[in-house]
Structures are given as C-alpha cells and as structure tokens.
Amino acid sequence: MTVPLQSVLILASAAIFAVICQIVPDSYLDEVFHVPQTQQYCAGHYDVWDDKITTPPGLYYLGVIYTRILSLFTTSPTCTVKALRSFSLIGQLSVLPIVLSLFPVRHHHLSSRTITLLQLFPTLYFFSFLYYTDVWSTILTLLSIGLSTRATQASWLSVPLKIAVGSVAVAIRQTNIIWVLYALAMEILTVFVYPDEKGKDRADDTWFLAANARLEDVRSPADFVNAIVGAFVRVWRGLKGPTKGPKALKIMCSYAPILGGFAAFIVINGGITLGDKGNHVAGIHIPQIFYFATFTCALSIPSILSILSQTLTILFFRPLPFAIVSAIIILAIRTTTIAHPFVLADNRHYIFYLWRRILNATPWSRYLFAPGYAIALYLVFARAVRKEKILTALVYFGACAAVLIPSQLIECRYFIVPYLIWRIRVATLKAEDDDERRENVIAEYVEIGWYAIVNFVTIGLFLAYSFEWPSEPGARQRFMW
Numbered sequence: 001m002t003v004p005l006q007s008v009l010i011l012a013s014a015a016i017f018a019v020i021c022q023i024v025p026d027s028y029l030d031e032v033f034h035v036p037q038t039q040q041y042c043a044g045h046y047d048v049w050d051d052k053i054t055t056p057p058g059l060y061y062l063g064v065i066y067t068r069i070l071s072l073f074t075t076s077p078t079c080t081v082k083a084l085r086s087f088s089l090i091g092q093l094s095v096l097p098i099v100l101s102l103f104p105v106r107h108h109h110l111s112s113r114t115i116t117l118l119q120l121f122p123t124l125y126f127f128s129f130l131y132y133t134d135v136w137s138t139i140l141t142l143l144s145i146g147l148s149t150r151a152t153q154a155s156w157l158s159v160p161l162k163i164a165v166g167s168v169a170v171a172i173r174q175t176n177i178i179w180v181l182y183a184l185a186m187e188i189l190t191v192f193v194y195p196d197e198k199g200k201d202r203a204d205d206t207w208f209l210a211a212n213a214r215l216e217d218v219r220s221p222a223d224f225v226n227a228i229v230g231a232f233v234r235v236w237r238g239l240k241g242p243t244k245g246p247k248a249l250k251i252m253c254s255y256a257p258i259l260g261g262f263a264a265f266i267v268i269n270g271g272i273t274l275g276d277k278g279n280h281v282a283g284i285h286i287p288q289i290f291y292f293a294t295f296t297c298a299l300s301i302p303s304i305l306s307i308l309s310q311t312l313t314i315l316f317f318r319p320l321p322f323a324i325v326s327a328i329i330i331l332a333i334r335t336t337t338i339a340h341p342f343v344l345a346d347n348r349h350y351i352f353y354l355w356r357r358i359l360n361a362t363p364w365s366r367y368l369f370a371p372g373y374a375i376a377l378y379l380v381f382a383r384a385v386r387k388e389k390i391l392t393a394l395v396y397f398g399a400c401a402a403v404l405i406p407s408q409l410i411e412c413r414y415f416i417v418p419y420l421i422w423r424i425r426v427a428t429l430k431a432e433d434d435d436e437r438r439e440n441v442i443a444e445y446v447e448i449g450w451y452a453i454v455n456f457v458t459i460g461l462f463l464a465y466s467f468e469w470p471s472e473p474g475a476r477q478r479f480m481w
Contacts, residue, residue: 063131145179182399195208297380
C-alpha cells in the first residue's frame with residue numbers, strides 16, 4: 001500500500017509543478033535573488049555577487065552542476081527558472097527519501113509510509129516547487145545527521161563524506177553549523193556514552209544508568225544533572241580505553257575541518273550574516289521556541305492526539321508547576337518578543353496575518369497564549385518523546401534554541417529541520433514499542449491526509465489568488481508560508 005503512495009506523490013507533484021510554472025513562470029519573491037545569481041554563475045561570472053543575498057553561494061554552485069548535467073540531455077537552455085525549480089523538486093522526490101532511509105529504526109530504517117509523510121511536510125513541500133535554499137539545505141543537513149547515527153558502523157571512508165556533506169550544508173545556509181554541531185554531539189553520544197555492544201556495560205554502573213536514563217524516568221531536575229555528568233564520565237572513560245582512541249580521532253577528523261572553516265568565515269566576514277546585515281541582526285527572541293512548539297502541535301495533531309488528553313490530565317493535577325511555567329513564558333513574551341519590520345510589512349506571508357490579527361490584536365492578546373504554549377512545549381519536548389534518552393532530548397532542545405532564539409524574523413521555513421528531526425524521533429520511538437507501532441500506522445495515514453489538505457489549501461491559495469501592491473503596479477503578489 002505504501003508504493004502507490006509514492007507513485008501518487010510523484011504524479012501529483014509533477015502536475016502541481018507544471019501548473020505553478022505556467023501560472024507563475026517568472027521568479028517570485030526570494031527567487032528574484034537566487035535565480036539571477038545562479039544564472040551569473042552559469043555564465044561563468046563567479047566574481048558577480050548580489051549584496052542583498054544573505055546566505056552563502058552553496059545552492060548556486062549546486063544549481064550550476066545540475067544545469068550542466070541537464071545540458072547533456074537537451075539543447076534547450078538549462079539555467080532557466082523552470083529548470084532551477086525542478087532541481088528543488090527532484091531533491092524532494094528522489095534524494096530526500098534516500099537520506100531519510102539512513103535513520104535507523106529497530107535495526108532497519110524508516111518505513112516508506114513515514115518517508116512519504118515527511119516528504120509531504122507542508123512547509124518543505126511548498127518550497128519544493130520554487131528555487132529556494134530550503135530543500136537542499138534540509139537534505140544535506142539531514143544527511144549529515146543521518147551519517148552521525150551510523151557512526152559505530154562507519155569506516156574511515158565516511159570521514160571525507162561527512163566533511164563534504166557538512167561543508168556544503170553550511171555553504172547553503174550558515175545556520176546549519178548548529179545542526180553540524182548537533183550531529184557531532186549525537187556521534188559522541190553514540191560512540192562513547194550509549195552502549196554500542198550488547199551486554200558490554202554493567203547494569204550496576206551508576207554513570208552508565210544515569211547517562212542512558214529516559215525522559216519518562218525523570219523525577220527531579222537532579223536527573224538532568226546526573227545524565228550530563230554521566231555523559232562526561234563515560235566520555236572520559238572511553239577516551240582512556242584502548243579501542244576508543246581511533247574512534248575519537250575519526251570524529252575529530254570528521255568535524256574539525258567544518259568547524260575550523262566556519263570559524264575562519266566568521267572572522268573574515270565579521271559575523272555570521274551575509275549581505276543585508278541591517279535586516280538580519282541576531283537577537284534574543286525566546287518566543288520563537290513557543291511558536292515552534294505550537295506550529296509542531298498543529299501540524300502533527302494526528303500523531304499526538306492520543307496523548308493530548310493524558311497530557312492535559314497530567315497538567316491539571318499539577319497546577320503549581322503549570323502556573324510557574326506559564327508565568328515564565330509570560331515574562332519571556334514581555335521581555336524578549338521582537339516584531340521584525342518584515343513581519344509587520346510583508347502581507348504575502350501568513351505570519352503577517354497571525355501577528356496582526358491574533359498575536360498582536362491587542363496589547364495583551366499575546367499573553368493569553370501562555371498556557372497554550374506551556375501545553376505545546378510539554379507535548380513536543382517531553383510527552384511525545386517520553387521514551388527518548390535525556391541526553392538526546394537535551395542536545396535536540398539546545399540545537400533548536402540555538403537556531404531559533406537568535407532570529408528576530410518569524411519564518412515557518414526556519415522550523416523545517418527542527419520539525420523533521422522531531423518527527424523522525426517520534427516515528428522511531430513509536431516503532432520500538434509494539435503497541436504504539438500498531439497505533440502509529442493508522443495515525444500516520446491520517447497525518448498524510450492532514451498534510452495533503454494543508455498542501456492543497458496553501459498551494460491552491462498561492463495559485464488561485466493574487467493581488468497588487470500600489471508601489472509595484474503590474475506585479476502580482478501571492479500568499480505563501
């Protein structure tokens with residue numbers, strides 16, 4: 001039944017692509033930067049650069065390679081808007097499933113059903129029809145993380161592959177350095193902290209037990225501290241072991257070139273931002289985590305519906321912790337909410353309307369969502385992944401915070417990689433439990449239907465409705481994520 005899903009996805013995507021290219025044949029929104037820059041590179045003008053572009057040129061080099069390959073099969077121009085858009089779609093339909101299959105599940109890999117579900121994730125699926133950085137940035141970032149999950153089986157041949165993949169991921173979007181660090185942390189946990197041979201570690205080893213504790217085992221904040229200390233102890237013991245030295249060297253060789261190269265970029269560039277630095281200044285925007293958790297709950301409602309009532313019951317019988325967390329959230333909203341000029345001015349994005357008509361409808365409306373944010377945070381970072389190991393959860397939350405909080409601009413595109421990693425972990429944890437695995441099959445089919453509805457609405461709105469700005473007569477504007 002899963003094979004027809006892929007067939008339907010490919011056929012539907014091809015039809016959508018054809019319609020989009022017919023109705024919107026010219027570069028739209030950020031494509032007005034990405035397409036001309038790639039075309040300059042296609043023409044061999046590698047010294048030409050648009051100063052308004054805020055990301056590195058990795059995508060444009062990949063685009064040139066892709067168009068060169070296309071030129072082997074056709075005499076038509078290959079560095080066109082349509083051809084470059086097809087590069088995103090091919091990545092989404094052909095390469096992403098291969099990358100997702102790297103993530104281990106019960107010594108196998110994600111099911112074809114789950115992979116189809118992740119391909120249909122609405123924000124990423126929408127941008128697979130446009131020439132944006134999102135598709136290939138996501139593919140290479142997930143590939144880097146996927147390779148780290150197989151560190152115990154990898155040979156030295158994996159080292160140059162990890163360097164290449166991580167470097168290109170960062171060369172497409174510089175904030176991917178955070179996910180490279182996440183991959184590094186997960187590889188250290190996999191090799192040194194978590195057991196890699198059945199029966200190798202003693203069940204009475206206090207630090208082993210602490211480092212391998214799960215979220216559902218947490219009884220107090222001390223359990224988090226014990227897990228972190230246990231990880232350091234395990235790494236220290238591992239480094240002194242006779243077999244772990246080569247593994248440590250392999251990890252260092254896999255990531256040091258990427259981190260060193262990025263540090264050099266920061267020094268030379270004078271910061272992480274390229275191009276339009278005035279509109280992309282880092283800040284402290286803690287509500288981004290709240291927005292992400294809410295966004296995640298909304299799009300994954302079929303998969304979390306079964307635990308929603310349990311979660312509400314738990315929070316109902318723990319009113320004091322719930323009230324304290326809600327108060328902290330209100331304080332974070334009060335002190336760190338940022339209204340970026342783009343959010344306030346660009347009515348082509350859904351965020352513009354959410355901010356104007358809901359979050360900022362009145363001076364106090366944003367605070368009303370604090371209890372909902374608390375529930376969403378608990379669902380996403382604790383309840384839905386309750387069987388996750390504490391250290392894995394902490395590393396993930398730290399990476400999400402490092403990626404999202406510094407960004408002043410609210411962009412659903414920034415949620416793509418954090419969401420996919422979370423959804424992969426949810427699928428993996430459910431697959432390891434026989435009862436939940438059976439329930440998950442039905443939930444995932446429902447979720448695929450939910451994604452299809454969201455995609456139908458968002459893509460349909462993009463195609464069917466357009467408007468003009470008085471400042472740009474004749475240019476049709478369209479709604480998008």
